[in-house]
Amino acid sequence: MSNRREFFVQLSVGAGVVFASAGAMANGPMVAESDAQAGALGYKADASKVDKTKFPKYAAGQNCAGCALYQGKASDAAGGCPLFAGKQVAGKGWCSAWAKKA
Ligand code: SF4
Numbered sequence: 001m002s003n004r005r006e007f008f009v010q011l012s013v014g015a016g017v018v019f020a021s022a023g024a025m026a027n028g029p030m031v032a033e034s035d036a037q038a039g040a041l042g043y044k045a046d047a048s049k050v051d052k053t054k055f056p057k058y059a060a061g062q063n064c065a066g067c068a069l070y071q072g073k074a075s076d077a078a079g080g081c082p083l084f085a086g087k088q089v090a091g092k093g094w095c096s097a098w099a100k101k102a
Contacts, residue, residue, distance in 0.1 A: 028087045030078060037084060038095070047094035055096050065091035068099040 031038050033045060044050050047063040064081065065074045070089070072079015078088040083097055 028080065031081075031084045031087045031089050031093075035084075035087075041083065041095040041097055043084075043089065043093060043095035045090040045093045047092055050094050057096070058094060058098075062094055062098050062100075063091065064089045064093040064095075064098075066101055067094075068101045069097065070101070074101075 030045070031043060033039070033043060035043075037043075042051065042055050047058075048060075050058045052058055064070045064079070065072070065076070067081075069081050069083065070079050070091070071081060072088075072091060074091075077091050079091065080087075081089045083095070089095075
Protein backbone atom coordinates (compact mmCIF):
# COMPACT_ATOMS: atom_id res chain seq x y z
CA MET A 1 0.00 0.00 0.00
CA SER A 2 2.73 2.43 0.90
CA ASN A 3 4.35 1.81 -2.49
CA ARG A 4 1.14 2.68 -4.23
CA ARG A 5 0.88 5.94 -2.34
CA GLU A 6 4.44 6.84 -3.24
CA PHE A 7 3.69 6.19 -6.88
CA PHE A 8 0.87 8.72 -6.87
CA VAL A 9 2.96 11.31 -5.08
CA GLN A 10 5.70 10.97 -7.69
CA LEU A 11 3.17 11.07 -10.50
CA SER A 12 1.71 14.37 -9.35
CA VAL A 13 5.14 15.93 -8.83
CA GLY A 14 6.15 14.85 -12.34
CA ALA A 15 2.97 16.21 -13.88
CA GLY A 16 3.56 19.52 -12.09
CA VAL A 17 7.00 19.87 -13.64
CA VAL A 18 5.69 19.15 -17.14
CA PHE A 19 2.88 21.64 -16.68
CA ALA A 20 5.21 24.34 -15.34
CA SER A 21 7.63 24.04 -18.24
CA ALA A 22 4.81 24.07 -20.81
CA GLY A 23 3.49 27.24 -19.18
CA ALA A 24 6.88 28.93 -19.31
CA MET A 25 7.13 28.04 -22.99
CA ALA A 26 3.76 29.62 -23.74
CA ASN A 27 4.30 32.75 -21.66
CA GLY A 28 7.97 33.53 -22.12
CA PRO A 29 9.11 36.97 -23.24
CA MET A 30 9.37 37.69 -26.93
CA VAL A 31 12.75 37.21 -28.55
CA ALA A 32 14.34 40.59 -29.28
CA GLU A 33 16.08 41.02 -32.62
CA SER A 34 18.97 42.47 -30.60
CA ASP A 35 19.49 39.16 -28.73
CA ALA A 36 22.82 37.55 -29.64
CA GLN A 37 21.13 34.32 -30.72
CA ALA A 38 18.61 36.24 -32.84
CA GLY A 39 21.41 38.14 -34.54
CA ALA A 40 23.34 34.93 -35.24
CA LEU A 41 20.29 33.34 -36.83
CA GLY A 42 19.13 36.46 -38.65
CA TYR A 43 15.83 36.38 -36.75
CA LYS A 44 13.28 39.07 -37.63
CA ALA A 45 9.92 39.41 -35.88
CA ASP A 46 8.53 40.48 -39.26
CA ALA A 47 9.60 38.03 -41.97
CA SER A 48 9.17 40.67 -44.66
CA LYS A 49 12.10 42.57 -43.08
CA VAL A 50 14.57 39.71 -43.53
CA ASP A 51 17.84 40.82 -45.08
CA LYS A 52 17.53 38.95 -48.37
CA THR A 53 21.09 39.78 -49.37
CA LYS A 54 22.42 38.07 -46.26
CA PHE A 55 19.85 35.26 -46.35
CA PRO A 56 19.12 34.47 -50.00
CA LYS A 57 17.40 31.22 -48.90
CA TYR A 58 14.51 33.26 -47.53
CA ALA A 59 11.46 33.05 -49.76
CA ALA A 60 8.32 35.14 -49.34
CA GLY A 61 5.65 33.25 -47.43
CA GLN A 62 8.09 31.53 -45.05
CA ASN A 63 7.51 32.37 -41.40
CA CYS A 64 7.74 30.86 -37.92
CA ALA A 65 4.08 29.81 -38.00
CA GLY A 66 4.91 27.59 -40.96
CA CYS A 67 8.21 26.31 -39.55
CA ALA A 68 8.72 22.74 -38.37
CA LEU A 69 10.31 24.01 -35.13
CA TYR A 70 7.47 26.38 -34.17
CA GLN A 71 5.74 25.16 -31.02
CA GLY A 72 2.66 27.33 -31.24
CA LYS A 73 -0.34 26.59 -33.43
CA ALA A 74 -0.06 27.97 -36.97
CA SER A 75 -2.74 30.52 -36.00
CA ASP A 76 -0.94 31.70 -32.82
CA ALA A 77 0.60 35.18 -32.91
CA ALA A 78 3.60 33.88 -30.96
CA GLY A 79 4.96 30.56 -29.81
CA GLY A 80 8.00 28.76 -28.50
CA CYS A 81 10.97 27.73 -30.59
CA PRO A 82 13.64 25.30 -29.32
CA LEU A 83 16.36 27.58 -30.70
CA PHE A 84 15.22 30.32 -28.31
CA ALA A 85 14.54 28.37 -25.12
CA GLY A 86 12.20 30.07 -22.66
CA LYS A 87 11.23 32.78 -25.14
CA GLN A 88 8.64 33.23 -27.82
CA VAL A 89 9.06 34.02 -31.48
CA ALA A 90 6.48 35.82 -33.59
CA GLY A 91 4.30 33.68 -35.84
CA LYS A 92 5.13 36.20 -38.57
CA GLY A 93 8.85 36.01 -37.76
CA TRP A 94 11.63 34.17 -39.54
CA CYS A 95 15.17 32.97 -38.97
CA SER A 96 17.78 31.22 -41.08
CA ALA A 97 17.05 27.86 -39.43
CA TRP A 98 13.57 27.88 -40.97
CA ALA A 99 12.45 24.41 -42.07
CA LYS A 100 9.24 23.61 -43.86
CA LYS A 101 6.62 22.03 -41.64
CA ALA A 102 6.00 18.48 -42.83
S1 SF4 B 1 13.59 27.98 -36.21
FE1 SF4 B 1 11.62 28.33 -37.19
S2 SF4 B 1 10.22 28.87 -35.49
FE2 SF4 B 1 12.31 29.09 -34.74
S3 SF4 B 1 12.79 31.27 -35.05
FE3 SF4 B 1 13.56 30.13 -36.83
S4 SF4 B 1 11.91 30.23 -38.36
FE4 SF4 B 1 11.03 30.78 -36.36
